[in-house]
Amino acid sequence: MASEYPIDYYSLLDACASPGCPLCRLLLNGVERLLDSLLYERVNEAETQRAVRARRGLCNTHAWQMSRMTGNALGIAILYRAALDETLSAVKPLPPSRLGHVPGAPSQQERLRLADTLEPTEPCLACRLADDTERRTLGTLTRYLGDERLLAALRASYGLCLNHFRAALRQERRFAGMDVLIDIQRDIWGRLSAQLQEFIDKNDYRRMREPMGAESDSWQRALRALAGEAGAFGIDRSMG
Numbered sequence: 323m324a325s326e327y328p329i330d331y332y333s334l335l336d337a338c339a340s341p342g343c344p345l346c347r348l349l350l351n352g353v354e355r356l357l358d359s360l361l362y363e364r365v366n367e368a369e370t371q372r373a374v375r376a377r378r379g380l381c382n383t384h385a386w387q388m389s390r391m392t393g394n395a396l397g398i399a400i401l402y403r404a405a406l407d408e409t410l411s412a413v414k415p416l417p418p419s420r421l422g423h424v425p426g427a428p429s430q431q432e433r434l435r436l437a438d439t440l441e442p443t444e445p446c447l448a449c450r451l452a453d454d455t456e457r458r459t460l461g462t463l464t465r466y467l468g469d470e471r472l473l474a475a476l477r478a479s480y481g482l483c484l485n486h487f488r489a490a491l492r493q494e495r496r497f498a499g500m501d502v503l504i505d506i507q508r509d510i511w512g513r514l515s516a517q518l519q520e521f522i523d524k525n526d527y528r529r530m531r532e533p534m535g536a537e538s539d540s541w542q543r544a545l546r547a548l549a550g551e552a553g554a555f556g557i558d559r560s561m562g
């Protein structure tokens with residue numbers, strides 16, 4: 323009975339030890355690796371070029387993540403040349419309408435048709451990967467909810483963000499241990515709520531001289547708990 327755990331199980335344990343929602347953390351790590359390999363290895367591959375053309379680049383979240391994380395301006399230039407050319411080729415001059423109030427102006431129908439042809443025809447590559455990673459990791463999480471080591475790691479973590487807690491609850495597969503997960507979330511959020519109150523109280527002039535403790539970043543942890551980690555929900559994601 324050597325290691326019978328899948329690799330996702332160990333990734334999940336590691337992610338529990340980092341700040342923020344462990345599932346968000348795994349998505350962010352996965353997307354970062356994807357963007358890196360896109361720029362350094364796959365930028366000229368036909369499939370990459372086709373996908374960025376179809377999406378007209380990446381979604382807002384992931385385009386900016388890529389721009390922040392890399393000094394690879396050439397990779398971005400190659401990807402975005404393809405995406406921009408695709409977009410530009412769709413922008414044709416519109417014929418003037420003979421019916422409108424403004425002489426020579428294109429008809430509303432023509433304008434709407436042009437707007438439609440400028441829509442992406444596929445989701446962002448990074449959003450697609452995040453969806454796959456999320457499905458897989460949620461499966462692993464729920465499969466091992468009876469595993470004491472994973473439960474201990476979850477108890478010591480920031481807990482799942484609200485988006486991922488909902489996603490865990492909505493899993494179709496039947497599994498044991500959901501009651502334990504609910505208890506863990508309740509404990510973590512209950513402690514957080516008490517710390518927020520402590521933070522608010524210590525901002526009162528009568529307690530201002532008292533040093534801050536664990537509650538000092540409670541407002542940030544509350545943001546993370548309800549919104550998820552920054553950038554974990556690209557705008558093409560199917561949930562979030």
Ligand SMILES: [Zn+2]
Nearest residue numbers: 343346483486
């Ligand atoms: Zn999350």
Ligand SMILES: [Zn+2]
Nearest residue numbers: 381446449556
């Ligand atoms: Zn995206």
